[in-house]
Amino acid sequence: MWNPTNxxxxxxxxxxxxxxxxxxVVLPLSVDAFRLNLVGKYLTYAFVAxxxxxxWGYTGILSLGQGVFFGLGGYCMAMFLKLExxxxxxxxxxxxxxxxxxxxxxxxxxxxxxxxxxxSLPFALFAVIAVPAIAAFILSFAMFKRRVGGVYFAIITQAxxxxxxxxxxxxxxxxxxxxxxxxxxxxxxxxxxxDGAKYILYFVCCVLLLGSMFLARFVLSSKLGRLLVAIRxxxxxxxxxxxxxxxxxxFIFCLASAIAAVGGAMFSxxxxxxxxxxxxxxxxxxxxxxxxxxxxxxxxxxxIGTLIVNWAKTxxxxxxxxxxLFAMGGLFIAVVLAFPRGLAGLFTDxxxxxxxxVGMRTGALPKPAPAx
Amino acid sequence: MSNSTDFLLALEGxxxxxxxxxxxxxxxxxxxxxxxxxxxxxxxxxxxxxLDLICGRTRVSGGSxxxxxxxxxxxxxxxxxxRGIGRKFQTPSIYEDLTVFENLELSIPRGRNxxxxxxxxxxxxxxxxxxxxxxxxxxxDFLSRSAETLSHGQKQWLEIxxxxxxxxxxLMLDEPVAGMSVSERAKTAELLNEIIKHRSxxxxxxxxxxxxxxxxxxxxxxxxxxxxxxxxxxxxxDPKVKEVYLGH
Numbered sequence: 240m241w242n243p244t245n246x247x248x249x250x251x252x253x254x255x256x257x258x259x260x261x262x263x264v265v266l267p268l269s270v271d272a273f274r275l276n277l278v279g280k281y282l283t284y285a286f287v288a289x290x291x292x293x294x295w296g297y298t299g300i301l302s303l304g305q306g307v308f309f310g311l312g313g314y315c316m317a318m319f320l321k322l323e324x325x326x327x328x329x330x331x332x333x334x335x336x337x338x339x340x341x342x343x344x345x346x347x348x349x350x351x352x353x354x355x356x357x358x359s360l361p362f363a364l365f366a367v368i369a370v371p372a373i374a375a376f377i378l379s380f381a382m383f384k385r386r387v388g389g390v391y392f393a394i395i396t397q398a399x400x401x402x403x404x405x406x407x408x409x410x411x412x413x414x415x416x417x418x419x420x421x422x423x424x425x426x427x428x429x430x431x432x433x434d435g436a437k438y439i440l441y442f443v444c445c446v447l448l449l450g451s452m453f454l455a456r457f458v459l460s461s462k463l464g465r466l467l468v469a470i471r472x473x474x475x476x477x478x479x480x481x482x483x484x485x486x487x488x489x490f491i492f493c494l495a496s497a498i499a500a501v502g503g504a505m506f507s508x509x510x511x512x513x514x515x516x517x518x519x520x521x522x523x524x525x526x527x528x529x530x531x532x533x534x535x536x537x538x539x540x541x542x543i544g545t546l547i548v549n550w551a552k553t554x555x556x557x558x559x560x561x562x563x564l565f566a567m568g569g570l571f572i573a574v575v576l577a578f579p580r581g582l583a584g585l586f587t588d589x590x591x592x593x594x595x596x597v598g599m600r601t602g603a604l605p606k607p608a609p610a611x
Numbered sequence: 612m613s614n615s616t617d618f619l620l621a622l623e624g625x626x627x628x629x630x631x632x633x634x635x636x637x638x639x640x641x642x643x644x645x646x647x648x649x650x651x652x653x654x655x656x657x658x659x660x661x662l663d664l665i666c667g668r669t670r671v672s673g674g675s676x677x678x679x680x681x682x683x684x685x686x687x688x689x690x691x692x693x694r695g696i697g698r699k700f701q702t703p704s705i706y707e708d709l710t711v712f713e714n715l716e717l718s719i720p721r722g723r724n725x726x727x728x729x730x731x732x733x734x735x736x737x738x739x740x741x742x743x744x745x746x747x748x749x750x751x752d753f754l755s756r757s758a759e760t761l762s763h764g765q766k767q768w769l770e771i772x773x774x775x776x777x778x779x780x781x782l783m784l785d786e787p788v789a790g791m792s793v794s795e796r797a798k799t800a801e802l803l804n805e806i807i808k809h810r811s812x813x814x815x816x817x818x819x820x821x822x823x824x825x826x827x828x829x830x831x832x833x834x835x836x837x838x839x840x841x842x843x844x845x846x847x848x849d850p851k852v853k854e855v856y857l858g859h
Binding site: 458461462463465466468469471472473475476477478479480481482483484486487490 | 666668687688689692693697698700704705706707708709713716717718720722723724725728729730731733770773777
């Protein structure tokens, strides 16, 4: 049957395959365990970028607070790991053994009630998705049902990021404060700090990321995906075609946030801590930049953009630590001015036609069908 | 006026004020089943506001709007649409980043919730319906084109098509021929005459020649009130209408 989106999506599948090849085969074979763990950390940000493609690229909802959901997912995971690391045997020098060290330092004598369920791994895994999704639902329900959108929504998400950071830092007895939740050791007795464990977690992260990309692809290639584009284009027309626009925006924002949260949980597992420095305004905006550089309309682009920017950040800040922020700012300006559709746009608009021309000249590629 | 009527749409005592300015003032308007009503009036007469009130975009300050004998004031826009009222905007309002086919497909009144849209299947029936409407609006050869590449007139037709595919009982068109060439106007008049056979239509229009070619009954609005109502001939010879249009 006639399907206008087929061709574009096939190209996307090729991109998925290349990313899978890169992160599952090429990188594990070519870099050492330390660098691979770094790549694993970058990939956790790629979850956020994939979510941003859904809500920003396709639906036009710019969120400058995705760090909130990344952080909530990460904290849910970290709380479980911290409780496991704080067994009575491990913490017998504390005045109250059996509670996390930072609680003891802050004169808490028993585990706060909201920490108790996190002793169970199934609950913690459920919470990794559920807590950020519910937070996203409350925020987006309040905003989108009242038709708050565009730049106002962006500002409010930023405020939420600031508020959550302040809350975490201020209530350090309950949250670990500015240091975050550190010294995570084992997952059900399995030491996550060894090189072997880090290898395995890296591959788990890769598989989950690819899974998220396929989920996002499924959503975007459904009628709902086309509706998202329609909402970005002419919200009123969608509303006056009998759709409750708010429902669709809430759905996609919650989905984007849940995907970001999975990234956060993988971050805690791979890096071994979680702190407010991944929740606030700066990391949230950085994540938007990853997505913008890669191309906010492309799932493949967003992942590649995240890897490239982070790789540049690491190598740049190793040599010129104080220059990185300027480079980052410059990069964002360059993206906005020179290639607003990011690297992916650059590829489809410039490089792909070039390849086609060259291919046609050498006869390696069949001529494309004439346009209608 | 009795509570139970044969009217498809009944506006009674409808008033809306913006910061004290009454854009529509105690308006009574009745539309029959199968009627084509043209609303004319000078700029600022409140024509577009009346359509905004009916489709729920603007809330009434007072009065009642009944559709098929049911009160629709206070319903959300998409709920009013689902009752069977379609609205075309003044400037073509289509999805530029999607193809003509996708524009029409999204307007089919099924799979309108999140789950329905996620698992929507493009069945034979859907394709047939889109093709049928595309032929009516002269865009069958443009189905795979991106909507942004259409001419202004074609965009207007596309939006009309997006409403037709919803099969509304009441169709409201805000200046459907604005910015169209002479030949496009003729084709649009032909299209409208085809459309109104099965439904009621409210048209807002400035172009008098076009109004003559389609009008059954004309309502003249002035300063948020009805100035005159009747067939085209009566309206054109009404001294009050002449005064409003020709200046004081």
